[in-house]
Amino acid sequence: MSHPVLRVTFILLFAIVMAGCATGLPRNPLADWQPSPNHEPRRARAIVLHHTAMDSAEGALHTLQTENSGGPVSAHYLIGDDGRVYQLVSEQQRAWHAGGSRWAGISDLNSWSIGIELDNDGAEPFSEAQIRSLLVLLEDITGRLGIQRHMVLAHGDVAPTKKDDPSALFPWQRLADAGFGLWQREHLSAPPAGFDPWLAMRLLGYDLRDRSAALAAFHRRYRGRDERTWLPGDDAILYDLQQQMLQMQ
Template identity: 40%
Template structure:
């Protein structure tokens, strides 16, 4: 009888167990493939031309041009999941009744789960608006971070996010200013990715804009006779004619609900105070940023 070494036996058992283990996402991946095929058929379909007496079709002649390509994303929108685990988020994004999805989900331990091809339209932005773009689902990549919205993001998660953003920026030549948050595009409805999100760190790596923090200085501000409090103040002066509402609009915010737009701006750029009111120092920071978007 042939002897089997213990290491070989362990390896054989491991291979057998892996081969027999059910893939929990096999069914949904099969369904995804079927839906991709259906969408591909729509793209490849040759439009019908109008026949004599036809009053419904406007195409008189079909000539297939060879000068075309697939549309590519121009924005990256970052979210937090507001759920309790990666597994819960994946389930939410694979149930048809939820009508919500994302291209990527990044777990707390840094695992990156891709759920949709970059060129396909994910349902993550909803009724968002940024500048004149009112269909951000069609022009953006959605990235969800596994985070309940009331906790800091993990170092592993942010490092993985930065690697993903690097690839997306290089592949699609996405402008630096076009890395934004869900709250930025939907200020009246959303607050993600929360004031815990390290937007400054991302901006330092080239993903999103930030104000000139070298102009920030700690100064002692009198609060009462003989007492002071230390505040960090933007030293740049603001001209008298500066209009904060117009500045927010130029940056991209929907200012139809001004209080919500201010809150979204502060979630992104102020973070220590996320009220819907601009203080003097907030206005200075806004003015400094506004000039970068001109």
């Protein structure tokens, strides 16, 4: 049996923690609570898009509410093939959707992003109803949370060595036409002498520790294919995207 004094101490500490939970976020019972108004909820800086690689929204919901073979997984939102939008995790909380990831030199995208799963098996086109709902949701989230509209990323962008979602069939140009993400402009200029395409990819945010994987992610998003070597015209696309990024700074 535990010592009576220790037992009473534990009960008191537990009661203090529970009292803190009843009035707001948990508080450390070892410290004197002297609240400051100078704070805000942790704010997302990016949105990461996924496809579920499953046969139905119902099956995806079950997985996102339990776990898969790799352990627990979740996302803030799931959009069904019929356009129905489900929310699974509060935007103020960290969902487990991006895994080991990196963008613009920052790791752990789970901590600073909103995850949106799209009901899609990875081999089929995305439905019109689904894309319309996604555009409405992106407009809402970026507006409320102050996320820069170009910071709509693919899971394959931020984890290129492990993931390829959403697939090469995802309509990134459609999103860009609505003002989300980046897309090359219609009239491209030849890059100047000395232009470094790898430096441009790094500026966009790609992690270049595995350059072939990063290049595949770039091609999947901007060229609709998974090539791991340079293609004709890549330098002009990257130069244009680089110029767009520099104009935002």
